[in-house]
Amino acid sequence: MIPVYLDHNATTPIDEDVLAVMLPYLRERFGNPSSSHPPGRRAREAVETARAEVAGLIGAAPDEIVFTSGGTEASNTAIRGAAAAREGRRGIVTTVLEHPATDECCRLLERAGHPVRRVAARADGRVAADDVIAALDDTVALVTLIHAQNEIGTLQPVDEIARAARARGVWVHADAAQSLGKVPVDVDALGVDLLTIAGHKLYAPKGIGALYVRGGIALPPLLAGAGQEHGMRPGTENVAFIVALGAACRIAARKLDRDAVRIGALAGQLLVRLQRAVPGLALTGHPDQRLPNTLNLLFSGVSGRALLEACPHVLASTGSACHAGSEEPSAVLLALGIDRAAALGAVRLSLGRATTATDVEAAADHLAAAWRRLRAAAEAAPRLSGAPT
Numbered sequence: 001m002i003p004v005y006l007d008h009n010a011t012t013p014i015d016e017d018v019l020a021v022m023l024p025y026l027r028e029r030f031g032n033p034s035s036s037h038p039p040g041r042r043a044r045e046a047v048e049t050a051r052a053e054v055a056g057l058i059g060a061a062p063d064e065i066v067f068t069s070g071g072t073e074a075s076n077t078a079i080r081g082a083a084a085a086r087e088g089r090r091g092i093v094t095t096v097l098e099h100p101a102t103d104e105c106c107r108l109l110e111r112a113g114h115p116v117r118r119v120a121a122r123a124d125g126r127v128a129a130d131d132v133i134a135a136l137d138d139t140v141a142l143v144t145l146i147h148a149q150n151e152i153g154t155l156q157p158v159d160e161i162a163r164a165a166r167a168r169g170v171w172v173h174a175d176a177a178q179s180l181g182k183v184p185v186d187v188d189a190l191g192v193d194l195l196t197i198a199g200h201k202l203y204a205p206k207g208i209g210a211l212y213v214r215g216g217i218a219l220p221p222l223l224a225g226a227g228q229e230h231g232m233r234p235g236t237e238n239v240a241f242i243v244a245l246g247a248a249c250r251i252a253a254r255k256l257d258r259d260a261v262r263i264g265a266l267a268g269q270l271l272v273r274l275q276r277a278v279p280g281l282a283l284t285g286h287p288d289q290r291l292p293n294t295l296n297l298l299f300s301g302v303s304g305r306a307l308l309e310a311c312p313h314v315l316a317s318t319g320s321a322c323h324a325g326s327e328e329p330s331a332v333l334l335a336l337g338i339d340r341a342a343a344l345g346a347v348r349l350s351l352g353r354a355t356t357a358t359d360v361e362a363a364a365d366h367l368a369a370a371w372r373r374l375r376a377a378a379e380a381a382p383r384l385s386g387a388p389t
Contacts, residue, residue: 004363006316008352009150009178009294014244015203015353021247022205025240033237034228043239050246054210057249058176058195059186066211066229067242071177071198072101073222074211077232078173078194079105079144081219083114086141086171091115093135093143093170095127096335099150101196102175106144115139123337125154125285133164142171147190148179151319151332151348152285153294155183162191171217177201177209181252182291183260187212199241203353204248208241255353263351264292270349270360271295277368284333284346293351298338299367302374303327304347311370314363317348 005013025046031039033047052062068074079102083092094106096118110116117135121127132143143165148155162172173194176185181202187195195212199205213219213232225234275281280300296319299307304318305327319330329343349363 001313001362003313003315004355004359004366006314006349006351006355006359006363008355009153009201009291009348009350010317011200011206012203012352013354014205015248015251017251018204018244018247022240022244025243029239031239033239034226043237046239046243047237050242053246053250054197055212057180057185057253058197058212059188060212061215063230064187064212064215066213066232067237067245068209068211068233069207069238070200070209071099071175071196072209073233074196074198074209075099075101075144075173075175076105077211077219077222078196078213079142080109080222081232082142082171082173082194083109084220085218089139089141089170091117091137091140093117093119093132093140095119095121095132095145095156097121097125097127097149097154097156097332098144098146099175099177102144102146121335124287125149125152125336126289127156129157129160129164132161136165136168136170138169140168140170142173142194144173145175146178147174147176147185148183148291148294149285149332150178151330151346152296152336153178153291153350154285155179155289155291158190158192166191166193179291181248181256181259182263182293184256187214193217197245199245199248202248202252204244205241208238208245210245259353260292263353263355266355266357266360267293267295267349267351269357270351270364271297273361273364274368277364278371282342284336284338291350295349296333297347297349298342299345299347299371300342301345301378302371303344305344306374307345307347307367307370310374311366313366314349316350319346319348 031043033044051065054065055062106116119132165172171193174192175196177198193214197210199208282298284296333343
């Protein structure tokens with residue numbers, strides 16, 4: 001039996017149409033976009049077409065898109081760049097819900113002397129906009145927050161925070177790596193100055209991303225080199241992958257509404273089927289303000305890691321980190337007030353375009369069966385240990 005892939009928040013397969021568009025740029029269309037001869041000019045045209053396609057998905061102008069190697073580089077460019085560019089403002093405001101690309105970048109700046117304030121989240125997985133706004137003052141350069149939390153799928157009130165922040169002269173960066181292609185993302189509606197895009201989360205290859213930089217903002221580059229990407233990201237452009245990202249964004253714009261409805265319905269069916277089969281199953285995060293494809297579930301009495309190991313027919317994530325052989329619960333779940341034992345039972349199921357109703361039924365049945373086996377084994381263990389030898 002082919003396993004059911006329910007880990008689309010970790011990465012997505014490359015869309016076949018995206019692959020077809022990018023392959024010529026790995027073969028015969030190999031020109032350098034900075035070259036003035038015809039192959040170079042054709043490569044430049046391809047890059048600029050892709051730039052317009054990425055911009056179109058988020059309601060930006062093409063010249064506000066800077067191509068990067070992925071979401072991590074985009075977020076680092078935004079956060080470190082803002083910290084360096086804002087004269088007289090050194091502070092950063094962020095949340096306890098951030099992806100490591102943001103969190104570790106903030107820690108790096110903190111070690112360099114930048115004050116960093118981390119706003120707590122509520123039990124439903126959202127930060128209160130008022131709590132973030134209360135942390136803003138005229139020493140803050142940037143507020144950086146995730147648009148959709150990658151583990152639990154909860155959407156954050158970016159627009160409300162951005163309105164208040166910009167009124168105080170604070171730049172706003174949103175990490176939209178997880179939300180783009182799943183829910184509408186419009187930079188003007190959100191009110192952000194900077195926004196992270198990761199290609200492999202929306203059916204483009206790994207190793208390509210982009211940063212939206214609102215017109216009028218200039219960020220110092222992370223690397224020294226030539227002046228590509230408006231001077232903010234030096235280095236010869238990865239034409240094939242840029243073309244792929246553009247195609248993925250064009251496809252996402254066309255399919256977004258239909259995909260959200262269909263995938264959201266399948267996720268709802270998966271949740272109901274599991275709730276009927278697994279007593280005590282709990283859904284983490286906000287019940288409504290969430291990505292349509294994401295379910296972070298707490299399976300009682302078992303560890304998520306053990307459950308997935310016992311269920312090879314379902315490919316998913318636990319949201320926990322394994323260090324030196326010991327299983328640690330997700331820091332995000334702990335930040336929501338979930339106790340350690342319950343958090344260890346977390347499994348993240350994230351659906352995608354190729355997920356079918358048959359997949360959902362099979363995944364629910366396999367997970368429920370594995371949970372029952374693990375619970376039965378756990379209940380039998382004390383009896384066996386107490387038996388006479």
